[in-house]
Amino acid sequence: MAFGGFSKSGGPQPIAEINMVPLIDVMLVLLVIFIVTAPLLTHAVKIDLPKASSSPTLTKPDKIELAIDAGGAFYWNGEAIDKAAVMARFASEARKTPQPELHLRADRNTRYQVLADVMAEAAKVGLSKIGFVSEPEKDLSATAPGVALPPASDVHGRTSAARGRMPEEVAMQSSLRSR
Numbered sequence: 001m002a003f004g005g006f007s008k009s010g011g012p013q014p015i016a017e018i019n020m021v022p023l024i025d026v027m028l029v030l031l032v033i034f035i036v037t038a039p040l041l042t043h044a045v046k047i048d049l050p051k052a053s054s055s056p057t058l059t060k061p062d063k064i065e066l067a068i069d070a071g072g073a074f075y076w077n078g079e080a081i082d083k084a085a086v087m088a089r090f091a092s093e094a095r096k097t098p099q100p101e102l103h104l105r106a107d108r109n110t111r112y113q114v115l116a117d118v119m120a121e122a123a124k125v126g127l128s129k130i131g132f133v134s135e136p137e138k139d140l141s142a143t144a145p146g147v148a149l150p151p152a153s154d155v156h157g158r159t160s161a162a163r164g165r166m167p168e169e170v171a172m173q174s175s176l177r178s179r
Contacts, residue, residue, distance in 0.1 A: 061129070062100040064093060068118070070109040087121050094126035105133040 066086065067075040074086050081089075093100050102122055106115055122130055 059098060061098040062093075062096070064089075064100050064102050065105060065133075066102060066118070067105040068107065068110050068114060070107040072111070072114050086118070087125075090122050090127060091125045099127065099129060101129040101131060102127050103131050103133050 065075075065077050067078075069075070074081050074083060076086065076089060093102075104115065104118065119130060
């Protein structure tokens with residue numbers, strides 16, 4: 001604590017520090033008060049509750065696989081069906097409890113308008129659990145040893161050499177891929 005200094009200037013000067021001792025004392029008193037009163041505030045009434053041995057019956061919702069090929073033909077769980085019948089089945093499935101999940105599996109070349117119409121009709125009748133099913137891309141790193149991989153390219157289709165990398169970096173990346 002600074003009660004004075006070695007300077008020989010005239011008279012006493014104000015101390016520019018906060019006295020922390022009273023603040024620490026107040027904090028410790030408040031801490032003791034909270035420690036003592038906290039267990040008193042959480043009193044509980046002891047009740048002997050009855051025991052029940054029931055298990056909840058969980059019914060899993062059905063799932064509807066609706067496939068759409070490139071020509072716009074519909075397949076309801078593998079069965080060929082026309083668009084009017086799909087809409088009628090949507091209405092009947094929407095009334096079920098629990099509501100079934102609609103899994104849309106569309107061909108890569110299916111027009112977006114067809115998918116948008118199907119999703120709009122499903123939402124209009126009340127089907128809210130709609131999901132898309134896709135197949136994951138093939139993993140190129142799992143190719144057989146000795147098989148050459150295509151050169152790495154960025155989102156613009158440029159290879160690493162076209163992006164300005166040094167030939168040593170390209171060779172190092174190629175050797176890492178072939179491992």
